[in-house]
Amino acid sequence: MNKALRFLISSSLLLILAPLISGCNDSPATGPDSAQTDSQAPQKPQGRLFGASFQTLNNPFFVDLGEGLQKELEANGDELIILDAQFNSLKQKNDLSDLILKDVAGIFVNPVNWEGLKGSLLEAQRKKVPIIIVDAPVKEADEELIVCTVASDNVRAGKLAAEALAKVNPKAKLVVLHLSVNKACIDRVAGFKEAMQAYPDMEILDVQEAKGTTEGARPVMRDLIGRYPDLNAVFAINDPNALGVISALDSANKLDKVTIVTVDGSQAGIKAIQAGKLHSTSAQFPKEIGKIAAEKMLAHLKGEPVDKDVKVRVELITAENAEQHLEAD
Amino acid sequence: MKVVKQMVPLLAAIIILLLLFRIWVPSFLTPENMLNLTQQISVNTILALGMTLVILVGGIDLSVGAMVALVGTTTVYCLTALSGDTQNPFMLMTAILAGLGIAAVFGTFHGIAAAKTSMPPFIITLASMLIARGCALRFNGGLPMPIKDEQTWFLAIGNGRLFDVVPVPVVIMLSLFLLMALLLHRTRFGQHVYALGGNREAALYTGIPIVRVEIMVYLLCSLMAGVAGMIHTSQLYSAEPGSGEMFELTAIAAVVVGGTSFTGGRGTMFGTLLGAVIIGILDKGLNQAGVHYSLQYIVKGAVILVAVYLDVRRNR
Numbered sequence: 001m002n003k004a005l006r007f008l009i010s011s012s013l014l015l016i017l018a019p020l021i022s023g024c025n026d027s028p029a030t031g032p033d034s035a036q037t038d039s040q041a042p043q044k045p046q047g048r049l050f051g052a053s054f055q056t057l058n059n060p061f062f063v064d065l066g067e068g069l070q071k072e073l074e075a076n077g078d079e080l081i082i083l084d085a086q087f088n089s090l091k092q093k094n095d096l097s098d099l100i101l102k103d104v105a106g107i108f109v110n111p112v113n114w115e116g117l118k119g120s121l122l123e124a125q126r127k128k129v130p131i132i133i134v135d136a137p138v139k140e141a142d143e144e145l146i147v148c149t150v151a152s153d154n155v156r157a158g159k160l161a162a163e164a165l166a167k168v169n170p171k172a173k174l175v176v177l178h179l180s181v182n183k184a185c186i187d188r189v190a191g192f193k194e195a196m197q198a199y200p201d202m203e204i205l206d207v208q209e210a211k212g213t214t215e216g217a218r219p220v221m222r223d224l225i226g227r228y229p230d231l232n233a234v235f236a237i238n239d240p241n242a243l244g245v246i247s248a249l250d251s252a253n254k255l256d257k258v259t260i261v262t263v264d265g266s267q268a269g270i271k272a273i274q275a276g277k278l279h280s281t282s283a284q285f286p287k288e289i290g291k292i293a294a295e296k297m298l299a300h301l302k303g304e305p306v307d308k309d310v311k312v313r314v315e316l317i318t319a320e321n322a323e324q325h326l327e328a329d
Numbered sequence: 330m331k332v333v334k335q336m337v338p339l340l341a342a343i344i345i346l347l348l349l350f351r352i353w354v355p356s357f358l359t360p361e362n363m364l365n366l367t368q369q370i371s372v373n374t375i376l377a378l379g380m381t382l383v384i385l386v387g388g389i390d391l392s393v394g395a396m397v398a399l400v401g402t403t404t405v406y407c408l409t410a411l412s413g414d415t416q417n418p419f420m421l422m423t424a425i426l427a428g429l430g431i432a433a434v435f436g437t438f439h440g441i442a443a444a445k446t447s448m449p450p451f452i453i454t455l456a457s458m459l460i461a462r463g464c465a466l467r468f469n470g471g472l473p474m475p476i477k478d479e480q481t482w483f484l485a486i487g488n489g490r491l492f493d494v495v496p497v498p499v500v501i502m503l504s505l506f507l508l509m510a511l512l513l514h515r516t517r518f519g520q521h522v523y524a525l526g527g528n529r530e531a532a533l534y535t536g537i538p539i540v541r542v543e544i545m546v547y548l549l550c551s552l553m554a555g556v557a558g559m560i561h562t563s564q565l566y567s568a569e570p571g572s573g574e575m576f577e578l579t580a581i582a583a584v585v586v587g588g589t590s591f592t593g594g595r596g597t598m599f600g601t602l603l604g605a606v607i608i609g610i611l612d613k614g615l616n617q618a619g620v621h622y623s624l625q626y627i628v629k630g631a632v633i634l635v636a637v638y639l640d641v642r643r644n645r
Binding site for chain 2: 057079081082083086087088089093094097099101115116118119
């Protein structure tokens, strides 16, 4: 029994320690619990608890998005719990039901699987917890279960990229590096193709999957250079992809012959523009997505009507305005 | 009685964890939250039950996460292809049998390869994890496959409630637990499993059919992963070829926290159930207490280490 006792002591010590550490930065224990006890009463204007579940937090885009949410909610006197689904849709489902059963005032979800969220949405609806989807849409059939979707205007981001390319090379022979499992990327390519129709001399030689990562793009690009000798432009689906393209072209000594356009606006992308390796990136504003999503949630809780589909601005970054965007962060 | 005594620390840890989280999150012990806890642990528990058998014979099965994905995609593919928009019990059974059938093929292969060759189970199942994942990604170009709303029976596997109270996954989990506990603790097969894990050579010389036992063990583990895959798929309203990653590791964690020796020969199904409950309570409690996600990893890692360390000391 002595050993059993020891087990008890050490496990309880761990659990006492954990809140102490976490208490330093976000003091979770007090605010939410006091709101909990009178959850029957009408919504308190302040001091509410909100939840967020992101498909991953291992990407600066989502960390920024979370910051945007948190800042806006805290300015209103509310709190936010952010959970990391680690690209695991079952974990996301469990995380969401934990938040729902904790009676949070509202939840922000960035879905792992845009077709797999229905069970959670129904559960939230039963408990009358409003849900706002951020960054990527859910199935159209599920849209009635949510307050709204707040995401970058990805179609426009694609259009901006096509127009930027047309300005320097209206007869571009280009390849597209795609991530076709992702709805945001599907929209970007659709926007690109739409804008391309105004430039009949532009031609897409090939569309290839490149995983949306730097490592994914490098070998794909190397093969494409070999296959299409007249290739002179690339539309990469995001900044990491574009960086892989740059590295492949650089090692083939062809960087000066090819114009690269992309979507994202990360700091690494902007630096590549300044170095003259990347032509343009259609910047997204994750902090703004977070801020707007939080505003929509607060408006919804006040009973104000909210647009179903909220598009957040995107902006073209080229060598001309790269400097100011680098300073912004 | 010895078995009961071994469970005391685990039960005590569960009670303490529940009380601690109750202090922290006032609504933690509500029946609704507890019922939800049992539902949340169902997939991991079912995987861990199968994993317990494999670890008891001194093996390991890294493929269960990929199996969850493969069984899900196979079943939904067959279901959609066979029945279209209509519901038909015969077609549903066929689709489920197709899913479990593919799991059985993998499980049997693992068993034969582990028993008949000197390839380590770690490598065998690592390879078939990749193969199973690849097969799952062959369906629908690697994209999720939605389950039609008309398939209410299949959707009930993960989302339904028995008598409007107990979630169906929990009913399945408890039935499988009883089945596996009886199999391990009340049958000759169970005795053979312990003998094999305790000392393979000795088991061979006492005339235990080790090949048959080992095939059975890996087969059962894959079938458990198959059932878990059905529940998982139904809960998500879609089959996801990329899902189930790292599930094998959470299952292994539940098994070892539950007191099963990693070298085989010692452990119980009840211990595994308690291990899965402990991990489930930690997940839920830390989430609801609003602990930062980075700290959740650290706490869970530390709890696993402490639990296994104390277990190892106790049995030295």
